[in-house]
Amino acid sequence: MAQGFGALMPREVAALLHSAGVAIRAELTGLPESVVRWHPRSGEWCILEALGHLIEAERRGFAGRIRQILDQEEPRFQAWDQVEVGRARRDCSRDAAALLDEFTRLRDESIALVEGLRETDLSRGGEHPTVGHLRVGDLLHEWLHHDRNHLKQMMANVQAFVWPSMGNAQRFSDE
Numbered sequence: 001m002a003q004g005f006g007a008l009m010p011r012e013v014a015a016l017l018h019s020a021g022v023a024i025r026a027e028l029t030g031l032p033e034s035v036v037r038w039h040p041r042s043g044e045w046c047i048l049e050a051l052g053h054l055i056e057a058e059r060r061g062f063a064g065r066i067r068q069i070l071d072q073e074e075p076r077f078q079a080w081d082q083v084e085v086g087r088a089r090r091d092c093s094r095d096a097a098a099l100l101d102e103f104t105r106l107r108d109e110s111i112a113l114v115e116g117l118r119e120t121d122l123s124r125g126g127e128h129p130t131v132g133h134l135r136v137g138d139l140l141h142e143w144l145h146h147d148r149n150h151l152k153q154m155m156a157n158v159q160a161f162v163w164p165s166m167g168n169a170q171r172f173s174d175e
Helices: 010-029 047-071 082-089 096-115 119-123 136-172
Strands: 125-128 132-135
Touching (some): 010 119, 010 136, 047 082, 119 136
Antiparallel strands (some): 125 132
């Protein structure tokens, strides 16, 4: 795979997966139950549901698909219903510490997987039924984007939770 402008190598991706994991763990460790289970609006995820989604996306979509690519020649990926999987997981009612531990264990395994990738692995790929051909390099970069998208979501939930309690200090914000 020719590395274009902005492309990262596996060790760099592993370091960024680690830093996102540390940030997620730090954020969730400091939050009370009332915040991690709070839904900003009907139908939107609480922080624990966003974490459960990260777990499933890592297991099924990122590390899972990379393992498939390394084990098979041009595998055909299965799509998965993220909303239904999330509903079945029932993460909002799960123990926050146990869920965070599940994420941390999985993330540590994923980092080891990514650190073990060779440059020649980056161009290997498989076929997704919706988006077409995906290479390992594509998945690595989307993984970083996806992590940060849901970390922003978690932080936005905290911001929305505290907003009503800010009183006149709301005037300092542009929300």
